[in-house]
Amino acid sequence: MQMHRALSLGLAVILTPAALPASGQSSAFPNRGVTLIVPFAPGATTDVLGRLIAQKLSEAWGQPVVVENRTGASGTIGLAAVAKAPADGYTLGMMIVSNATHAAMYGAKSPIDLIKDFAPVTHAASQPYLLFVNASLPVRSVRDLVALARARPGELTYGSSGVGSVLHLAGELLAAQAKVKLTHVPYKGAAPALSDVAGGHIAMLFTTRVTAQSLLASGKVRALAVTSSERVAGIPDVPTVRESGVTGPFEVNGWYGLSTAAGAPAPVVERLSAEINRVLKLPDVRDRMQASGTLTVGSTPAQFGELLRNEIQKWRRIIEQAGISPGTR
The missing domain is CATH 3.40.190.10 (Periplasmic binding protein-like II)
Structure with a gap:
């Protein structure tokens, strides 16, 4: 009896989620609905791209991917909701170049930190001016x-x-x-x-x-x-x-990307990146975005993270050189 109990306890420990291998975490994801927060109004390019990605992911996963438009404060309100969400990959957020210029302008005064508060997923698209x-x-x-x-x-x-x-x-x-x-x-x-x-x-x-x-x-x-x-x-x-x-x-490019909350499991972030990159290569997605002058891209999480850092540094340098502040003209 004691031998049977010991074996049962040992098996229970082995099968706990924390003990599962990384591949097990990613293969089980997602097992429920995912939220994609677009921090801008419906109808804009960010919203169109986000809804295309959400639709295709939902079809592939057999799970709902719900788009929520949370506008205000140059996208900060929506992205703050992503940063505060559980770090499990089930809440994604659309980021665009203006989020980087806002971060460069406000620095530590901003309620969110694009580098520390998020796990980058992919550089989804680019739109030249x-x-x-x-x-x-x-x-x-x-x-x-x-x-x-x-x-x-x-x-x-x-x-x-x-x-x-x-x-x-x-x-x-x-x-x-x-x-x-x-x-x-x-x-x-x-x-x-x-x-x-x-x-x-x-x-x-x-x-x-x-x-x-x-x-x-x-x-x-x-x-x-x-x-x-x-x-x-x-x-x-x-x-x-x-x-x-x-x-x-x-x-200067009007880029678009996706991130999730910092601390999300790496295998989940990698799966999200791979799945979204697959969607971006679909002919109907590519053609729909090209019609609006936007080129689909796709990247690794590390590449998108590097883009974020480089963009913030570039725009901070220009802001400082030009002496720009929120109150200037």
């Missing part, structure tokens, strides 16, 4: 624009979607690399800023091709360059900023 100018501005290239800015220091204005936004910092990066003085005019979104570029109220704006599509087709704005490191399929005649004569590194 283009530099658009008013069609009547006497420039045909970035080289022409730089020459004009040097001849009229401080007179050329550029819009953005707000102080500290990636569109603002892209302008500061251009000014720093080209060694020119540009004047920033913040707006409550890229659309009204682009409208003022077309109307001749400001000279230029960095924004996405989709945002500017109708005004570009009507000839009211002109695309000078793309902010990615390479030319983009679909607009092969538009050169990169660096090709156009700006010395030094210049790459």
